Amino acid sequence: MTDLPAPAHEFDWPDRCVIGTIGQPGARTFYLQVRTGPRLVSLALEKQQSALMAEMIDELLDELMAQEDNPHSVPASTPAELVDNDPLESVQEWFRVGAIGLGWDPSTAQVIVDVHPLTDDAAEQMLQPESEAVRVRMPVGAARAFARRTRQVVDAGRPFCSDCGQPIDPDGHDCSPPELR
Numbered sequence: 001m002t003d004l005p006a007p008a009h010e011f012d013w014p015d016r017c018v019i020g021t022i023g024q025p026g027a028r029t030f031y032l033q034v035r036t037g038p039r040l041v042s043l044a045l046e047k048q049q050s051a052l053m054a055e056m057i058d059e060l061l062d063e064l065m066a067q068e069d070n071p072h073s074v075p076a077s078t079p080a081e082l083v084d085n086d087p088l089e090s091v092q093e094w095f096r097v098g099a100i101g102l103g104w105d106p107s108t109a110q111v112i113v114d115v116h117p118l119t120d121d122a123a124e125q126m127l128q129p130e131s132e133a134v135r136v137r138m139p140v141g142a143a144r145a146f147a148r149r150t151r152q153v154v155d156a157g158r159p160f161c162s163d164c165g166q167p168i169d170p171d172g173h174d175c176s177p178p179e180l181r
Contacts (some may be wrong), residue, residue: 009134010136011137012110014137015037016034016084017033017136017138018149019032019053019153028047030046031044032097035093041093042091042093042094043134044096050150052100053150054146054151054154055111057102061111061140072140075141079145082142094132099114099115100114100115108137108139110138111137111140112137115135116132117133
């Protein structure tokens with residue numbers, strides 16, 4: 001893992017770390033919510049950011065699991081006792097997510113997720129000390145559960161049209177080519 005400046009807000013082995021939404025499909029706002037004891041943060045992010053984060057966490061865990069003798073005891077599936085289907089807790093948006101970094105700490109067997117506020121230059125922001133950045137350190141089982149829930153939340157949106165591939169609103173949609181609309 002690259003040594004990046006430590007964010008001011010770190011959640012090591014959080015009590016809860018989930019992706020959830022507020023609103024109806026087609027108008028949902030996605031949140032990364034992390035809690036340790038009474039300390040709770042809710043960070044707004046895009047559906048695509050949520051989906052990519054889950055995909056990347058699963059890929060990282062799959063690579064670690066494939067190592068000879070699975071030295072970090074990475075589970076192949078989500079441990080039942082770590083499944084969290086509860087709704088988001090009280091949401092007060094702290095910031096909108098820009099850059100997301102993903103890493104691995106072999107000394108603690110934790111997946112590390114660094115989340116930075118949206119700025120004009122998110123790539124440069126990741127290299128600067130940031131008072132609002134958040135770092136979440138999750139053990140492998142919790143990370144697998146996080147990825148599973150995130151995929152379920154993302155997939156719970158509007159269904160896609162089998163003809164054009166675009167989301168279908170509750171009142172339908174026009175799937176003719178854009179130039180004919």
